[in-house]
Amino acid sequence: MTDPEALLLLVDGCIDWSVDLKQYHVLAGEPLRLKCALFYSYIRTNYTMATNAKLRLIWYKNKGDAEEPIIFSGHRLSKEDDSIWFRSAEMEDNGFYTCVLRNSTYCMKVSMSMTVDQSDEGKCFSSKIRHVEKAEITHNKMIICPDIGDYLAPYKQPQMTWYKECERVEWRSSIIVNTTHVWIPEVEEGDGGNYTCELQYGSRHVRRTTLLKVTALQTSQPPKVLFPPERQDTSIEITPGKDQQLHLFILWLKR
Numbered sequence: 001m002t003d004p005e006a007l008l009l010l011v012d013g014c015i016d017w018s019v020d021l022k023q024y025h026v027l028a029g030e031p032l033r034l035k036c037a038l039f040y041s042y043i044r045t046n047y048t049m050a051t052n053a054k055l056r057l058i059w060y061k062n063k064g065d066a067e068e069p070i071i072f073s074g075h076r077l078s079k080e081d082d083s084i085w086f087r088s089a090e091m092e093d094n095g096f097y098t099c100v101l102r103n104s105t106y107c108m109k110v111s112m113s114m115t116v117d118q119s120d121e122g123k124c125f126s127s128k129i130r131h132v133e134k135a136e137i138t139h140n141k142m143i144i145c146p147d148i149g150d151y152l153a154p155y156k157q158p159q160m161t162w163y164k165e166c167e168r169v170e171w172r173s174s175i176i177v178n179t180t181h182v183w184i185p186e187v188e189e190g191d192g193g194n195y196t197c198e199l200q201y202g203s204r205h206v207r208r209t210t211l212l213k214v215t216a217l218q219t220s221q222p223p224k225v226l227f228p229p230e231r232q233d234t235s236i237e238i239t240p241g242k243d244q245q246l247h248l249f250i251l252w253l254k255r
């Protein structure tokens with residue numbers, strides 16, 4: 001028992017990677033694939049190799065301090081390889097999910113956070129779970145449809161619809177809209193707003209919304225020297241402080 005990993009196991013029972021950085025966001029009623037992050041960021045093994053090595057993957061939902069095993073009996077969620085598939089996420093699914101990979105001598109776990117929210121009143125998105133992007137006027141901007149990779153069928157053209165403020169819009173002729181991107185070659189003030197991409201996924205939709213914030217052009221000119229004024233002698237007289245205060249003396253050099 002000189003292996004440091006073995007020592008860690010003895011102390012804790014299971015190597016705990018705490019909460020993974022990737023957070024899942026989904027609108028209520030939409031499908032979600034929640035992947036066990038162990039296979040993506042923590043170990044080199046994939047699910048197939050792990051099961052071949054007789055390791056078991058077990059899922060828990062965190063309830064307060066406790067972890068309750070998930071029973072995959074209904075039709076709403078199922079365990080598929082390294083993931084949980086929610087056919088249709090519901091508000092009650094909000095929370096943290098832990099996947100544990102183990103055999104009798106080896107154990108590793110990590111938790112994933114999942115946020116489910118309803119659309120804002122009369123909207124096609126929730127302002128709480130939308131992405132935020134910034135663009136400067138006159139610059140170009142690419143808006144992507146984020147986190148949809150798990151919902152695309154291989155070798156099949158995705159059926160995607162883009163909305164602005166939840167409506168189909170007539171895009172300016174210079175804007176290029178394709179299945180996965182909105183490309184704005186020269187951003188105008190009016191381009192700011194909520195962009196929603198809607199992917200057809202079987203009989204359901206997967207929607208993602210990005211709030212584009214348009215800001216004024218940042219000037220690239222150097223900051224202007226305010227003091228001392230131009231063409232003036234740049235020496236400043238200072239009297240040493242009687243009260244031992246530290247005098248900070250800054251000399252601006254004009255190039």
Ligand SMILES: *[C@@H]1O[C@H](CO)[C@@H](O)[C@H](O)[C@H]1NC(C)=O
Nearest residue numbers: 044045046047048049050081
């Ligand atoms: C799992 O990893 C092995 C070895 O790297 C590879 O041959 C196999 O294709 C992978 N399986 C999947 C489902 O990615």
Ligand SMILES: *[C@@H]1O[C@H](CO)[C@@H](O)[C@H](O)[C@H]1NC(C)=O
Nearest residue numbers: 053054055102103104105106
């Ligand atoms: C448990 O899995 C680890 C990692 O794959 C392996 O090294 C170990 O031999 C396995 N233990 C048993 C009892 O199968």
Ligand SMILES: *[C@@H]1O[C@H](CO)[C@@H](O)[C@H](O)[C@H]1NC(C)=O
Nearest residue numbers: 142176177178179180181183
């Ligand atoms: C969509 O447009 C973007 C930007 O022009 C481009 O990078 C991307 O490859 C295009 N995708 C498809 C599927 O045409």
Ligand SMILES: *[C@@H]1O[C@H](CO)[C@@H](O)[C@H](O)[C@H]1NC(C)=O
Nearest residue numbers: 120123127165192193194211
């Ligand atoms: C984006 O959506 C928010 C929330 O519904 C709304 O308050 C805001 O006005 C929208 N942005 C623009 C530029 O229309």
